[in-house]
Amino acid sequence: MAVPSYKKFFNIEEIVREIEKYNPSFNDERFLQAFYFAEQAHRGQLRKDGSTPYIVHPVEAVKILASIHADEDTLISALLHDVSEDTEHTLDEIKKLFGEKIVFLIDGITKLSKVHYQHNMPERQVESLKKLLLHSTEDLRVILIKLADRLHNMRTLQHVPQPEKRLRIAKETIEIYVPIANLLGIRELKSQLEDLCFQYIFPTEYQALNKKLNSYAKKQAVNVKKFIKVMDEAFKANHLEIEILSRSKSLYSIYKKLSHLGKTIDEVDDRIGVKIIVKDIAKCYQALGIIHTTFVPKTDRFKDYIAKPKANGYQSLHTTVFGADGVLTEIQIRTKKMDMQAELGIAAEFFEFSENEKNDFKRVLWVKKIIELDKGGRNSQDFLENLKLDIFQDRIFVFTPKGLTIDLPKEATVIDFAYAIHSEIGNHAVKADINGNIKPISTVLHNRDVVEVLSSRNITPEISWLSFAKTNLAKTKILFYLKKISKDKKLKEGHKILQKEFDISGLGICESFPFKKIHSILERSFGKVFNSLDEVFIAIGEGEVNAGDIAQEISDNYRYAGRFKAKNNEKQEKKGFKVFLKVVAKNRFGLLKDISEVLYKDVLDMYSLKGWASRYEEDAYFTTEILVDDLATISHIFDELYQIEGVRYVYRVTSKGIFLLYFSSILTSLIWIFHPLFLYTIGGSDFVQDYTVTVDIIVYSLLFSLLFMILYLTNVIKNYFPLIRNKRLLWIFTFSLPLIAMTVFILEMIYFDLDLSIFGLILELVLIYAYIGLSYRAFLRSMKKI
Known part of the structure; x- marks a missing residue:
């Protein structure tokens, strides 16, 4: 069967003209040379649908990159990115024709294409992913081209015949490429990728939501038209020049919102979005005043990202008003430059740099975080876990009292915040003032919290801090400090931690347990060899070995009592295991509230919580019966309870x-x-x-x-x-x-x-x-x- 001509699918001259609109100095001859070279190399090859010339794929990637104003080298590399992999032409040949920089970009893209991200990746695959992400930090364009490549592949994913492969590609995209697009601030790429993934990962939900939204489309269009007309008149009356545009939300963002709120689409009344573009920042606030004068605002929905930008540089005013016919309408107000930043993200600024500035562009959050992960990870699996947490997880934005924005992963704690500011602040953190309330350093932070870390020179990092530190940066700094402390202190700290885990597990005194069995477990399960129990204590004290893992393995291997296996009269009534705890503390007002907050946050269920004071009310005693998932949860609860002011002892009473x-x-x-x-x-x-x-x-x-x-x-x-x-x-x-x-x-x-x-x-x-x-x-x- 004859391969159809590419001319039926696109006009290369029109694409060149579109590029020249944003890049007048664009070398169209060099670009066309690359195009004809790629077209000749891929001639005869078809896409998965069996009827589309392969050259359509790299050209579609070029069109995507042109939409974010990519530079000449990026576009040429996108044209050639599959040539060395899928044809007889080599990288050396491409280097002679188009230069070393093009080859560097193509090499990075080609290698990245060979790595398939999974939750449980083999060591070799993790190491490859690590190297390739580090490769992209040397030139951000590697990952931008890969995002364009992935977006077009997702657009044509229906032509992949195997359903399981389609699902794998969609999951890989939502877990690795969508977070990268989000981190780089490229909203349009992120939204398109999310909606395409949504279609394959949750097909039933996608179809239902899409059908429902289509049924609302006509009514929404009428409401938007009414709103724009009223606002246009209001702005003209106030002599303010604006550009007003309707703004559609992505299906996946609506789905996530509905899932989070536990609502259906019929119960959500703010589906309409509008974007208003003005000349400068002062006019953003002037426009806001006019909007709030014209329509009643929903007071709890205003956000000022101009005064306090997001960590990826995003700036805009967000407000929600009761618009035309009382319909809730979300509005974003920004300047043209802010709009470019919001739509193109880092690309809006990156492609304006000179070549030398691009090479030195190390302040991009993406670059910083990948390099931090490389420094902090002790092995490839550490790198993968930290990658999921520090880069691919949802983010929160927390503020210092002076208004500095700190970007952290969701569920980050005060200690993560402290180390994000400075190592010394983290090393000596004792408590934190969160929105005017004094809280322990294990407290989980929430979006837009204002946090001031309280420090003391008498406080230094402890092993227990690792249980509530979430970011790779905080964990690395804690471990770095623990490595430096004296051998004697490591031994004491390690002994204390292992004994705590033995007590939680009901294993008794750790010195009484035969060392030969501990030695055997460490060697078999963790690949660690120690000659004495003191060496084990030291390894625990510096963070090399996790005491909880040791106790878990001992319990699993020797079936000791008191563990989380529904043994020894601890009946398993539902998912999880019953545990009885006792807490002894110095009595004070609010102690019961602090203890119950820790317990309710981490337990599956609480059967009882009793408290009483000593005769002269100096001490307070609490007992509680709770349901937990596993040993790690109990260990975490212990660490958090000890962070509460006045708590002296926490211990588990086993059956x-x-x-x-x-x-x-x-x-x-x-x-x-x-x-x-x-x-x-x-x-x-x-x-x-x-x-x-x-x-x-x-x-x-x-x-x-x-x-x-x-x-x-x-x-x-x-x-x-x-x-x-x-x-x-x-x-x-x-x-x-x-x-x-x-x-x-x-x-x-x-x-x-x-x-x-x-x-x-x-x-x-x-x-x-x-x-x-x-x-x-x-x-x-x-x-x-x-």
């Missing part, structure tokens, strides 16, 4: 701990209560004379059982009740109770006239105290690490 406490207490009490009755019974019978050896064995066994249960009870308390683990009272109890038990036993022997060997009793007591002494010595060693 295993409660069971063992009751069991050992009852059994110890029973032995203590009934052994005198036993002695009384045998003391008054002939059994003592007839079976002396047997009686001795029974009596010694009873005494040993009593002493053993006393020690077991104290170990249960140490392992499962961390609040009193390190208290002096526990050790006084541990040392004195066996002695009391032995004294009582000797008095009972005298009273019941039993003839037992004192040497045997003393030997038994010595063995018990030798064990207690060794335990106390180990306790003192562990205390030095805290």
Whole structure:
């Protein structure tokens, strides 16, 4: 079958004329040379539909780039971007004809096309994506050409025969290319890509919403026409020259808004949008006054992005009024320059630069963030996670008291904000004033919050900060600081963190767990080899190993109790796991509110929350039963609770701990209560004379059982009740109770006239105290690490 002529699809001379309108110095001869070279190279090749000449694709990419006023090299590179990959022509050949810069751009685009982004990418693919994104930071035009290439491919995605491939391409586009277009501020490209992805990812929702909006189109057109007529008259009466245009919203942006609000399209009444262009900034505010005089404004919907621009440079006044016939109408007021910036984003400024300025263009947010990720990521998977968070996630804009805008990912916290300002502010952050309220550094920030970080030279970064730091920058700075602290401090901090995770997991004292098993788990699950528990503590203390992951692996591998597997009488009633927590704090007004806010934010459900004060109301105690997803959530809750002013202790009470406490207490009490009755019974019978050896064995066994249960009870308390683990009272109890038990036993022997060997009793007591002494010595060693 003969390949149809490209002339049926476009007129190359018309395209050149359109380019010359915004670029009078455009070298049309060089461009046409590139076009004819590409056309000859792709001749005979067809697109996926089987009837379109392949050259249509690069030309459509050129038209997209021309719409954002791309320069000559960008357009030529777009024409040639598939030549070296899909034809017999080489990059060396292209270099000789069109220069090294063109080859650099083409090489970047070609390599980027080979990487298919997924949620769980293999290590090799992640490393490739990392290199290619870094490649694009050297010249922003690489990613701009790729965006144009992807947009045209999305426009023709229906011709890809495999449904699963269409879905993969659409997901890849919405997760990687749409956020990049958003970050670069190119609104039109972003909106088109979103709507095309929406069509393939959520086809049912797309069809329903599209049909519904089409049914509103005629009515909306009438309302817009009425609004424009009224406003045009108002502006003329005030002698203000303006350009007024209707502004349509993308389907996907409407869908996201509906999903967020939990509403249907019939319940949303601000579907109409209008854009007003004026000559200068002063006239923006003059136009705003005229609009608010003509129509009643919706007071909670005004935003001034001229005084406080968005992080990507966007400027405009936004307001919503009850327009013609009372229909809510969204209005954007801006200058011509602002409009260019809003529509073209960074391209509006970038293509005005000289070649040297383009090479030095490192202040673009995209460039800065990719370079930061490269510096901060410890491995490829770190890079991928940080890429999703710092670049591909929705953003919020937070302000300093002086009005400086800080761009952060959604769910970012005060500590992320602090490090975004300066490392020293982050390193010594203690609290924050958020909109006039003092909050901890773990507080999640929201769009347009005004934040002032309160610092203290006595405060330094801790491992726990990593649990609520969201940005790669903050995590990198925290880890950098932790690497520099002394080995002794790392050891103490690591011990404290691992013990906290063991307590959360119900695993007991970390030193009591066999190191061989920890060694085996670290090597098998994390590829880490340590020769001692102290080395593990140090690695945790500097952030090399996550203590929560260690505790999770131990629990999963050895099926210890108290973990999140609905074991040990913790019944699984719904998704998640019940957990019982206790909090001890210095009593103050508002404490209950602060604690409940942390819990409600992170838990799936709360079954109870009880609080009471001590006798003189100096201390406050809280118990709560909550439903959580996993261990990581509990660990995060612990860290956030400790950020609350006055909180001293937070610990988990496991069902295993409660069971063992009751069991050992009852059994110890029973032995203590009934052994005198036993002695009384045998003391008054002939059994003592007839079976002396047997009686001795029974009596010694009873005494040993009593002493053993006393020690077991104290170990249960140490392992499962961390609040009193390190208290002096526990050790006084541990040392004195066996002695009391032995004294009582000797008095009972005298009273019941039993003839037992004192040497045997003393030997038994010595063995018990030798064990207690060794335990106390180990306790003192562990205390030095805290």
